[in-house]
Amino acid sequence: GAGVSQSPRYKVAKRGxxxxxxxxxxxxxxxxxxxxxxxxxxxxxxxxxxxEAQLDKSGLPSDRFFAERPExxxxxLKIQRTQQEDSAVYLCAxxxxxxxxxxxSGTRLTVV
Amino acid sequence: xxxxxxxxxxxxxxxGKNCTLQCNYTVSPFSNLRWYKQxxxxxxxxxxxxxxxxxxxxxxxxxxxxDADTKQSSLHITASQxxxxxxxxxVVTTFNQAGTALIFGKGxxxxxxx
Numbered sequence: 041g042a043g044v045s046q047s048p049r050y051k052v053a054k055r056g057x058x059x060x061x062x063x064x065x066x067x068x069x070x071x072x073x074x075x076x077x078x079x080x081x082x083x084x085x086x087x088x089x090x091x092e093a094q095l096d097k098s099g100l101p102s103d104r105f106f107a108e109r110p111e112x113x114x115x116x117l118k119i120q121r122t123q124q125e126d127s128a129v130y131l132c133a134x135x136x137x138x139x140x141x142x143x144x145s146g147t148r149l150t151v152v
Numbered sequence: 153x154x155x156x157x158x159x160x161x162x163x164x165x166x167x168g169k170n171c172t173l174q175c176n177y178t179v180s181p182f183s184n185l186r187w188y189k190q191x192x193x194x195x196x197x198x199x200x201x202x203x204x205x206x207x208x209x210x211x212x213x214x215x216x217x218x219d220a221d222t223k224q225s226s227l228h229i230t231a232s233q234x235x236x237x238x239x240x241x242x243v244v245t246t247f248n249q250a251g252t253a254l255i256f257g258k259g260x261x262x263x264x265x266x
Contacts (some may be wrong), residue, residue: 044195073254082243082256083157083196096250133193138252143195 042066044144046132052150053122061147062115065134072115074107075131077146084124089115092113122151154179156257158242164263169232173260175225175242180232183245183252187216187227190239199227207208230266 053059053081059135071090071126075083076099086131100107104122109115121125128147156177165171177185184203188196200209200216202225208217213230229236239259246253 071251073257074162080258082258083254084256086254088250090251096248096253133195139201141254142197143197145193145195147195 044134045145046130046140048147049145050148052152055151056121057151058118058120059149061119061130063115063117063132063144064140065099065113065115065132066136067113069071069111069136071135071138072109073133073135073141074115074117075133076131077131079128084086086117086130089105106124112116118144119149122149124151127151131144131145154244154246154255156242156244156255158240158257160260162261162263163208163256164265165232166233167264167266169183170250171226171232171262172243173227173229173240173262175227175257176253177223177225177244177257179223179241179244179246179255181247182220183219183247184226185216186243186245186254187214187225188241188243190237190241196241196243207247229262234264234266237262237264 074086077083086108089109103121105140106118133141133143133148135141159174187199190196202218214227241259242257244255
C-alpha cells in the first residue's frame with residue numbers, strides 16, 4: 041500500500057486479556073518503530089526494528105510487552121495481561137532511510 | 153536527560169489570524185528538528201525538517217525557525233484555516249547505540265474557530 045497500515049483501529053480489552061496489534065509498513069521500508077501515545081501526550085518510543093532484527097527495545101514498559109517482525113515486513117506488538125495503564129494509542133512508523141518517517145493512524149487500545 | 157518542551161499547551165485563534173508555537177529542547181547529540189501535524193485520530197505528518205545549519209524552512213503557510221545556539225525552534229502559521237486545527241508536535245532527532253531516535257514534545261493543540 042501507499043502508507044503504513046495499522047489494525048485494528050480500535051480495540052477494547054478486558055483487564056487481564058492479551059492483545060495483538062498489527063503494523064503493515066510501506067513496502068521496502070527497512071526500519072520500523074512502535075510508539076505509545078497517551079491522551080494529551082506526545083508519542084513515547086517503545087521499540088525499533090531494522091528488517092527482522094529488533095535493535096532497540098529499551099522503551100518497552102514491562103515484560104508484558106513483546107514485539108516481533110519475523111520476515112522483516114509486517115510487525116506485531118503483543119501486550120499480555122493488559123492493565124488499565126496500557127490504554128493509549130499505539131503508533132507504528134516506517135522509514136526507508138531513517139530520515140523520512142511515515143506514521144500509521146494508530147490503534148487506540150482501551151482496557152476496561 | 154533528552155527533553156523537548158513545547159508551549160503553549162493549547163491555543164485558540166480565529167480563522168485568518170497568524171500564530172506562533174514554541175519549542176525548546178535539551179537533546180544531545182542533535183541531528184535535526186522536525187515539526188509534525190497530528191490530526192485527531194491520525195498519525196503525525198511531517199511539516200518541516202531542519203538540520204543544524206538551517207535557520208528557517210517553509211512549507212506553504214507553515215514557517216519553522218531554528219536557533220541551534222539557544223536550542224529553540226518556532227512554528228509560525230500564517231492566515232490560519234479551520235483545517236489547521238490539530239496537534240503540532242516538535243521532534244528532535246538524536247543518535248543512540250541502535251541508530252537514530254526521535255524525541256517527541258507533548259505537542260501544542262491548536263483550535264481555529266470561525
